[in-house]
Amino acid sequence: MNVYAILAIYRHEMERTRRTIMQSVISPVISTSLYFIVFGAAIGERIQQVEGVSYGAFIVPGLIMLSLLTQSISNASFAIYFPKFTGTIYELLSAPVSYFEVVLSYVGAAATKSILLGLIILATAGLFVPLRVEHPVWMLLFLVLTAATFSLFGFIIGVWADGFEKLQLIPLLFVTPLTFLGGSFYSIHMLPPFWRAVSLFNPVVYLVSGFRWSFYGLADVSVAVSLAMILVFLAASLAVVAWIFRTGYRLKT
Amino acid sequence: MEPIIRVTHLSKTYASGFRALKDIDLEIRRGEIFALLGPNGAGKTTLIGTICGIVTPSAGTILVDGRDVLREYRATRSLIGLVPQELTTEAFESVWDNVTFSRGLFGKPPDPAHLEKVLRDLSLWDRKDSKIVTLSGGMKRRLLIAKALAHEPQVLFLDEPTAGVDVELRRDMWALVRALRAGGVTIILTTHYIDEAEEMADRVGVINKGEIVLVEDKVELMRKLGRKQLTLHLAQPLERVPPALAAYRLELANRGSDLIYTYEERDRAGISALLNDLAAAGIRYRDLHTTQSSLEDIFVGLVSERR
Incomplete structure (x- = not known):
């Protein structure tokens, strides 16, 4: 195991976050805080409780999940796409590092950033709405698994993308809409039966549901199913990454 | 001594079909x-x-310090x-x-x-x-x-x-x-x-x-491949190279004022014979200098031969 290489890439990526702290951390925290202010403190005052939880508090897990998904994808995709774009990928490809080490370091750094961001947003939310976390260990588990899974997914997007437009395509066209329609702002039990059934095809529903359960003990679907869905998505992402490195897809000629 | 790099029968064909490397053998x-x-x-x-x-090779082996890359x-x-x-x-x-x-x-x-x-x-x-x-x-x-x-x-x-x-x-x-x-x-x-x-x-x-x-x-x-040229700047221009000097395959340049003798490195002994024969033919010169073909000339020659 080339531990020095893993640490070098990890530090390199974390240092990039430090250099771009406004864009990487402060900006997503501010934009998520705006949701708390608008939906929690302002509109939330006029919305009745959802299953015994104030609306402002109810949306916190979904909003954290929204940031977690978008930031994990963005961090990891940018991290691998940018060296491809600038040409500095030559150094990575010519270094004595295994594919596992490359993924571990890039995805580890991307996941670390989004987990830290999720925790900062959680702390920020506590300033605006009454919060409780009934299952903190499960909350951390969902946080870590989701961050790792979507960082892997972002890594795949970064390898696949051959332009900045493609880099933004999947997050903007698929991930954000699926998150908004994935029960971040409502319980799917509030939907008519048809749309409730349709929602079950949205993978984000399972992520938000499991994560919200760790906060308030409320879930749209069984926690075991939520966990299983994350693990399935994690396994699928790992399989795609393994294929990318085996074939050198869009990395090597 | 074992070479630090040994490339054997290395080929690379890109997905487009372009053959970038064709059966390369090379030792460094x-x-x-x-x-x-x-x-x-x-x-x-x-x-x-x-x-x-x-780059992933299509065929062949590459050893660096005796190990497969x-x-x-x-x-x-x-x-x-x-x-x-x-x-x-x-x-x-x-x-x-x-x-x-x-x-x-x-x-x-x-x-x-x-x-x-x-x-x-x-x-x-x-x-x-x-x-x-x-x-x-x-x-x-x-x-x-x-x-x-x-x-x-x-x-x-x-x-x-x-x-x-x-x-x-x-x-x-x-x-x-x-x-x-x-x-x-x-x-x-x-x-x-x-x-x-x-x-x-x-x-x-x-x-x-x-x-x-x-x-x-x-x-x-x-x-081996480098050619040398001896250029003689003549005291009097010539209209043609005298038949007695035909064996040297001399060329006239600069409107007959320069006489050029092209020879291989190994034929250096021919210079003194040429100078003696010029004196015998009554051809005098003011100055002389030699030039050697550069690696660039050799390179251009090699590449153009194969075009």
Whole structure:
């Protein structure tokens, strides 16, 4: 195991976050805080409780999940796409590092950033709405698994993308809409039966549901199913990454 | 002695069907400076890419220090440093952080003293805290060399290292390359500047259309293929070469004022015979000088022969 290489890439990526702290951390925290202010403190005052939880508090897990998904994808995709774009990928490809080490370091750094961001947003939310976390260990588990899974997914997007437009395509066209329609702002039990059934095809529903359960003990679907869905998505992402490195897809000629 | 790099029957065909390398056999000796010459698109960068792990070979084997670059990539890659052709660097990282990253990436523990020496040797120490984006083109080129040397490689690939750098920096780089070789590093250099190869290389390889056309000791190559010319500036112009001198296949130039004798290195003895015969023919000259074909002439000749 080339531990020095893993640490070098990890530090390199974390240092990039430090250099771009406004864009990487402060900006997503501010934009998520705006949701708390608008939906929690302002509109939330006029919305009745959802299953015994104030609306402002109810949306916190979904909003954290929204940031977690978008930031994990963005961090990891940018991290691998940018060296491809600038040409500095030559150094990575010519270094004595295994594919596992490359993924571990890039995805580890991307996941670390989004987990830290999720925790900062959680702390920020506590300033605006009454919060409780009934299952903190499960909350951390969902946080870590989701961050790792979507960082892997972002890594795949970064390898696949051959332009900045493609880099933004999947997050903007698929991930954000699926998150908004994935029960971040409502319980799917509030939907008519048809749309409730349709929602079950949205993978984000399972992520938000499991994560919200760790906060308030409320879930749209069984926690075991939520966990299983994350693990399935994690396994699928790992399989795609393994294929990318085996074939050198869009990395090597 | 076992060569540091042995390439056997190496071929590379891209997905488009383009055959960039065709059954290449090549050996690089330990501690030498090997210049790989070839026109644009000849396959120089692809060949380097296959040895360094950037390009996947279609067929053949590559051994570095006796180890296969595919099966034992960790061992082989840690021996190699690569300076790419393009100025591909990070923009907003500092010089120091960037070379530290390179050393770690190649699996070496931190060694600030070594990195300081490398940066000082490359006149970058004063800029170690500068963001890379603020460096000049020449400094970025030196930074790429510093990154390649950060992990103390035994083999250094320099892909067009002096493209776009000024004369002074070019001389500095040549001195650096010689110093590295003196320290036991094997250097493989691709260049468009033939004088660079002529100045520095121990051996020269010429690649054209994906095939190695020639590998030869530079001095031997110039001796074997190098032509010499003796030019005599005549006291009186001639209208034609006298028949008595026909055996020398002389040419007249400059409206009959210059007489040119072209000979091979090994025919040097012919000069004194020619001068005697000229005196016997009553042809006098004011001055004379000799010229030798350069590596560039040889290179152009080799490549054009195969077009």
